[in-house]
Each structure stands twice: as C-alpha cells, then as structure tokens.
Amino acid sequence: MGNPTHHNPVAMSYLRFLWRAMGVATDGNWVFYAWMTALTAIALVGANAWAVQVRDGMITTNMSDHVSWGLYIANFTFCVGLAAGGVMMVIPAYLYGDEEMHHLVIIGEAVAIAAILMSTLSVVVDLGRPDRFWHLIPGIGKFNWPVSMLTWDVIVLNGYLVINVHIVGYLLYERYLGKTPNPVWYVPFVFLSIIWAISIHTVTAFLYCGLGGRPFWNTALLAPRFLASAFVSGPAFILLGLRILRMNSRWVWSPRPAQTLVQIIRIAMAANLLMFFSELFTLFYSGGTHASSAHYLFFGSHGATGLVAWTWTSMILNLVGAVLFFLPAALERGMVRPIACVCCILGIWIEKGMGLIIPGFIPSTLHEIVEYTPSLIEWKVTIGIWAFGLIVLTILLKLIAAVFTDQLHTTEPESAAVVQSSLHGA
Amino acid sequence: MSNKPVQLPVVNTETEGRRGFFKACGATLGLAAWATSLRPLVEWAGELSMDELLQKHFRELTSDQKQTVFKKLEEDTKENYGADVTISDHPALPGVQYAYALNLSICIGCRKCSEACHIENNHDRKTNNSYIRVFEMEKGGINFDQGDANYDHPVPQPGKFYMPVQCQQCENPPCVKACPIEATWQEPDGIVVVDYNWCIGCRYCEAACPYHARRFNWEAPTIPADEINPNQGYLSNRIRPQGVMEKCTFCLHRTREGKMPACLEACPTGARVFGNILDPNSEIRWVIENKRTFVLKEELGTKPHFYYFFDE
Numbered sequence: 001m002g003n004p005t006h007h008n009p010v011a012m013s014y015l016r017f018l019w020r021a022m023g024v025a026t027d028g029n030w031v032f033y034a035w036m037t038a039l040t041a042i043a044l045v046g047a048n049a050w051a052v053q054v055r056d057g058m059i060t061t062n063m064s065d066h067v068s069w070g071l072y073i074a075n076f077t078f079c080v081g082l083a084a085g086g087v088m089m090v091i092p093a094y095l096y097g098d099e100e101m102h103h104l105v106i107i108g109e110a111v112a113i114a115a116i117l118m119s120t121l122s123v124v125v126d127l128g129r130p131d132r133f134w135h136l137i138p139g140i141g142k143f144n145w146p147v148s149m150l151t152w153d154v155i156v157l158n159g160y161l162v163i164n165v166h167i168v169g170y171l172l173y174e175r176y177l178g179k180t181p182n183p184v185w186y187v188p189f190v191f192l193s194i195i196w197a198i199s200i201h202t203v204t205a206f207l208y209c210g211l212g213g214r215p216f217w218n219t220a221l222l223a224p225r226f227l228a229s230a231f232v233s234g235p236a237f238i239l240l241g242l243r244i245l246r247m248n249s250r251w252v253w254s255p256r257p258a259q260t261l262v263q264i265i266r267i268a269m270a271a272n273l274l275m276f277f278s279e280l281f282t283l284f285y286s287g288g289t290h291a292s293s294a295h296y297l298f299f300g301s302h303g304a305t306g307l308v309a310w311t312w313t314s315m316i317l318n319l320v321g322a323v324l325f326f327l328p329a330a331l332e333r334g335m336v337r338p339i340a341c342v343c344c345i346l347g348i349w350i351e352k353g354m355g356l357i358i359p360g361f362i363p364s365t366l367h368e369i370v371e372y373t374p375s376l377i378e379w380k381v382t383i384g385i386w387a388f389g390l391i392v393l394t395i396l397l398k399l400i401a402a403v404f405t406d407q408l409h410t411t412e413p414e415s416a417a418v419v420q421s422s423l424h425g426a
Numbered sequence: 427m428s429n430k431p432v433q434l435p436v437v438n439t440e441t442e443g444r445r446g447f448f449k450a451c452g453a454t455l456g457l458a459a460w461a462t463s464l465r466p467l468v469e470w471a472g473e474l475s476m477d478e479l480l481q482k483h484f485r486e487l488t489s490d491q492k493q494t495v496f497k498k499l500e501e502d503t504k505e506n507y508g509a510d511v512t513i514s515d516h517p518a519l520p521g522v523q524y525a526y527a528l529n530l531s532i533c534i535g536c537r538k539c540s541e542a543c544h545i546e547n548n549h550d551r552k553t554n555n556s557y558i559r560v561f562e563m564e565k566g567g568i569n570f571d572q573g574d575a576n577y578d579h580p581v582p583q584p585g586k587f588y589m590p591v592q593c594q595q596c597e598n599p600p601c602v603k604a605c606p607i608e609a610t611w612q613e614p615d616g617i618v619v620v621d622y623n624w625c626i627g628c629r630y631c632e633a634a635c636p637y638h639a640r641r642f643n644w645e646a647p648t649i650p651a652d653e654i655n656p657n658q659g660y661l662s663n664r665i666r667p668q669g670v671m672e673k674c675t676f677c678l679h680r681t682r683e684g685k686m687p688a689c690l691e692a693c694p695t696g697a698r699v700f701g702n703i704l705d706p707n708s709e710i711r712w713v714i715e716n717k718r719t720f721v722l723k724e725e726l727g728t729k730p731h732f733y734y735f736f737d738e
Binding site: 026027037040044045047048051052054055056057058059061063064065066068069123126127128129130131132133135136141142143144147148149150151154207211212213214289292360361363364365366367368 | 445449452456459460462463464465466467469470471474479483559561570571573575591600603604605606607608609624625626627628629630632633634635636637638640641642643644645646667668669670723726727728
C-alpha cells in the first residue's frame, strides 16, 4: 500500500482505468457535447449565485426568521428520496433473484450517487457559514451525536454515498478487467445498502417529525410517507434513465426490468396517496390549530395563498401520474410511461419539497403568517445543483454503458482473451 | 490512431487529434469559467482570518486563548464599525438559576422592552431586530391565532391584552438538542447561549424552537458607531457576524454582574420580574410561590424558565 504508485502494477492499472474512463466520459456526438455544455453553463450560473450568497449573506434569499428553510431544504428532501428510491432495483435483483434486474441494478446505484451529491450540496448551500463546515466532521469538529438528528443525517448520507461509490466502482472495474466480480467484495455491501437506503429517508423524516413545536411535521406518518413517495420518484427517475440509455447506447435488455419497476411504482403510489389522504383526514376532521398549516397549504389563510397553486398542481400531477401508471400501456415501451414518470417526479418534488417544508413554517410557531417565494438566487443555485447532478449522472451512465457493452475494457496482457478480441475486432 | 506519444489532460488514445485539441480547449475554458463564477467567494474569503477560521469551540479555549479572541474581536469592531468596545467573558455564577416572570395584567404593550433589547444587544438597525415580540391578544383566551405582533396604534386598546414573547430559556431546550455541532448549549445558570464563532448557520435550531425565539443574521448587522453599546459579552451582545444564529441571553453580560436585564429596566409598568429562583428571598421566588403562573406550550415538555401570570 505504501509504495509509490508507479511501482505498483495494480494501482497503475487502476489509474489507467480512471484515465480511460475520463476519455469515455468526455467523448460523444454533438448532442452529448451540447447537453454537457448546457449543463456546465447552468452549473456555473448556480455556482456564481451561491458565491454571491456567501459573500453578501443569505439576505439574498427570500427566507426569513419566520420561514427559515426554503427551496434548498425542499430540494434536499426530494433528492434524499431519489437516492433511496434506487433500492427498488436492488431489492428485486438481490432479494428476489431477478436476473435481468441484476444486470441493470448498477443504474439505480448510479442514480443514488448523483442524488446523494445533490442532496449534500443542497444542505451546503443552505449553510450561513460554509467556511466552518469542518465543525461537522466527527473527531475534528464537535459532533453532537447521537442527540442531534442532523448528525445522524450526516452519517447516513455520507455512508450511503460511500457504499454506492464502492459498489459501482468495484463492479465497473472488475467488468473492465474482464473478471467476474467476487461476491465477497460487493454482495454484503449491497445488502447493507438496502437497509441504508431505508435509513437515509427515515432519518431525513425524523429531522422534521422530531420537532414538537411544528405540528404539521410532528406526525409519525412522515417517515412512511417519505419512503412511499421515494419508491415512486426513485424508480420513475430510473425509468427515464433506462429509456435514455436504451436509445443512446448499444446496450440491450428485455422490457421486464422496467415492467417490474412500473409494478413497484403502482403499489408505492397507491400507498403514498392513501397515507396522504389519511393525514389530510386527521388534520381537517379534527380541526383546530393542527390544521392551520394544511389549511394554508390547500386553501390559503388570512388572504395569504402562496402555496395553493403549488399544492394543487402537485395533487393533479400525482393523480394523473398514478392513473397513467395503472394503464396497461405503462407496461409497454411507449410514451405513456415517460409521461407518467415526469408527472410523478414533478408532483412529488412539489409535495415533498415546497408542499412539506414551507407549511411547517406557515403559520409560524407564534401563529404569524409570513409567506415565502424563492428568490432568483435560490432558483439559480437549485437549478445549478440539478445541472451538476445530471452531469455526474450522465458521466456515470456513459461509463456504465461503455463498460457493459465492452467498449471500455483493459488492454493489459493479464486480462481475458475474449475481451481483447472484442476490442480490436472492428 | 492509438498510442499517441503525448497526451494532454482529458485527451486519450481513443480520440482523434482534432477532437482531443477541442477537448483540451474546452477543459481550459471550463476551468477559467469556474474560477470566474466563484470570484465572489474569493472577495469574501479575503475578509476572514485564519485564526477565526481555525478557532476552537468556546468551551475548549483556555483563558489565555479567550483573551486573544476577545482582543481580536475588539480590534475587528473598531475596524469594521469604528467603535471602541470591551468584550469579555461573563462566567455563570455558582448557586444561581435565573427565571423571569411577566405580569400580563399590567403589561400595556408599549414595546419599551423590545426597544431596550434592540439597543442593549447591538441589534441590526436596518431590520429593527429585537429578541422580544409583543403580541396584541384578544381577551377571552390565550390564542396566538388572534394575536398581532405588528400593531400600529396607541396602546392599550380596549378588549385587548399584551403578551411579550422572548426566549423562554427552557430547561429542556429543543434548540440545543437540534444543533449538530454543539454551537448552542445551556449554561449552569439555565441560560441558553450561542458561540457565534462556532455556529455554521444551518438554522435547525430556529426550526426546532417552539417560541420563535431565535434569529439568524441574514447579513452583517449595521449599527452607527455612536449607537453601539460598548459593554459587550462574547456569548451575548457583541456584534454578531453574518450567517450565524443569535438569541436572548437574559442580558447575561448585565445579569451575571448583578444588574437587571435591559428589558426589565425599560418596563414602565413594572410588569417584569427577574431573579435567582434558588434565592428564597428573591422577588421571582415570591411570584412563583404566590401567583398562579403558567408557561407557554407546557404540553411540549420544554419546561420554560419564563413564567406568565395575572394579578387576579
């Protein structure tokens, strides 16, 4: 381990893999270049907006002491769900031995990596003092664990990132070498990732539902609702990724894995809507101050109606998405499925983001109504984070497709002869 | 086609020369664009000192280190605000538990307490910030739904009563539990404080507080030099940096020196009672023992050290 890398053949081989992966990641047709250039430009706008926010203070956002979390934390919550949703490929593949899903499961893990990076960035941009970020590092800073739920979130999110980076990296590298991955080195981590995926979204729900002073969040149903909606948005996002990959690479697979995901979405969406209506019934039927946030969210309160349009849009998108997913056409490779995916992703982004975080603050703990609309800076930063996430995801998917279609693999003598021939075959 | 002798970054053997050249140009331009877009960060970082960046948690500083920090902060205040101030440590006194009580029967809602807090604690002048919000309430219940903190008319109004709310200095503070980095904690005398040099500004404590007692410095406070209160405590009224939380400290830089909080001194009706509940002869002890007091949101189990009472 301590040897300089140029003396270590394994390290050299790995560095060569990274080098060639970088080549693949930056190579493509004009659509790819246009896509990556556009994403980079958007990410740059976001980075600049964040830098301005750090310099001039968070007064550049539209948050206030009344609504002290906004678009950033809303987007954070959604992205955590997206990351957890990837597990819905892992469970069929590993717990139920679905062979075809097994081949594609790495795509779910790639989505998880990109989503975790986006959620972490969403928290970092929400910090007033990012220069003091090191205070959060256990051992160096002062980590208020196990009392603060935020420290749990730091642990589970970073842990989930490490687990998925390890699994994806290991499988890709072994495949690149033309070897069969050794189950000892990844199967235990895959099972760990199943538990971990549940934990990231549960802990994120606990961040909110553990606050007794915020009745809108203070419900035991929050974590199950988070998971159910994550198991819609995650697989929906993966379905879109699969579609794009299938249309842009030589990689082929049968319609079955996608059909499994659609079945999962059907059940998860039904569970999500059931819990959602159960929550609404409890709030509105019993009434009182517990319902005041929900009242503001759906109908407005004292003339303040900032979230009404958001929430009804979300309701309609979720319902339309659910209906489309239940159509037989959703099981086929047509246009119904991607439309249903987009409806559900947008619907849940609003439901879990603006529809959940903001009403927690309106009315305030002393029942004052101060509204919130994200500022231009907040939109730029958030869209910039999405652009960055999509850059990461594009690169990962491109790399995965190249390795899995044998376009990228080792040229070193120790590798399998089969692989050699397919490289120089053309 | 393969095995080119020289490889530029982002160019490898699988790409043609021309494409590789464009990739290298693209990468260079990309890096330049990133540097440009992040330039505001460099401007901001220029104002930070390495000492401040690496400062340890307040409770881990030795008294020598504390003196160095206080001196540095005094110099910074002189440089940025043009005022000569004294910043010191005001350790908690042994055998003291502070409590506050407020007589709702005689509070007239004049907001003198709020104003005194604003001046005493060196609050931002632009936002007119204060740790105290006074609610005009409908008689017939204690219902904040019917309350209004933004009233703008002579007081007291018929049919109304007035309810000032500030940090309740909970015995079981949800804000302290929430903080991921122990930047806020409860002192031995019950006062919850914030180390403004340690807080990362995540605002989880602000979400956790059931009493709207915490404030965030959305930008650096502005105060004219001649209005700055020069008697400052590190954990209380010193001018807060941008991007950190702050809160009421029962004016610990005064009360730990035997004085009364600024809000109490400013109250024209004598509605406010403050003191050490461990002292059997204190006025606060008499109020708690003899008046029918109540605390806000008792059902949350926060156990406030701030009591409200009515005369009859």
